[in-house]
Amino acid sequence: MNRPLAWAGLLLVSLLTACGFFVWSKAIPYEEVVDHGPSPEAQANPYLAAEQFLRLQGLAVEHAFSLDRVATLPPQGTSLLLFNERSNMSPRQVAQLLDWAKSGGHLLVVAEALWDEEAGKSGDLLLDRLAIHQALSDESAEPAPARKKKTPDLTRLYVDNETAPAYFSFDTDFNLTDPQHLAQFSANSARSSHLMQLNLGQGRVTVITDSELWKNRDIGKHDNAWLLWYLTQGTGVTLLFSSDVDDLFSLLLRYFPQAIVALIALIALALWHAGMRQGPIQAPAPKARRQLQEHLKASADFLLRRSGQGTLLHALQRDILRAARRRHPGFEHLDTAEQWQVLEHLTHQPSHVISQALGPLPQKRLSSADFSRQVACLQTLRNAL
16 A cells, blocks of 8 residues: 555544544534424314313313204203304204203303494393393593503402402403393403303303403413313313304204105105106107198198288289289289179189189188188189189
């Protein structure tokens, strides 16, 4: 091996080792957290964090996607949370929910509409039945101060045996009122009430202005999570994600399937009856039978139906007069009596036949026999010319 080449290789390895050691001595390890955003489960369920929190507290949590679940949901020891929009709820469903609460259940609902003093209702059927009103708070009507508040206006709730209140981040733009003084307790911000609970039969109903504080992004703030546990403690929790009323066809299919089957069968029978032939099927006539005489007869029948008897009779009369003009020059300049005399001489037909053939036609439709006789008379005169 060449000695200078070996020394060069050794020198290169030494330089690379020194550079690597230098870089390693200067490198500083660090950790970097990459936020990939919420998981698909959290995006599909805005209350996923609330559910997990309640499960950690030992509560059983389930989903419901329709108000039909109320019919089989035991009211004792159960909290039903209605967080979604329910403007399509029917009066029957409202009564069903209230009866469920009266039987011992805990119903937690979000007030959806503002009270209309002139109409005497809000449009929220459930809220109106509870006699709880929602309005815009005084704070939302005031102009914003020139200097921002250092702390947000939080809702406070004082609990027995606790000296300090719990704080929650309700939307302070709305205010709940209890004109009949039915609420057992409430939670208030500086000028508004955002939570009211009232007894209903053996159960209770909690009304809140909004449920944003329990969504994934806000449940960890302040005492929001604690409030959800406090309201549902000791019960199983059912979250209703959708309370839309089923359409008419779905309701009919669910409650009257036999009627729908009978209606479909009736429609099918009616269509079959309407499409059924009357009498036996007539075989098409063979082409050998279609002779010239039949075509002429068919053409005459068509003209008779389309133009009427008068048109056909006038056409025969015009043919006779044209033939007479060819046989007797100047025939068209004669009066009617003279023309009939000339025709009597040319055709050797009596005068009454000529007058019957060329006389004025009756206004009313002729019978088949009279029409046939008139045509025969005209044809006799035309053939004689």
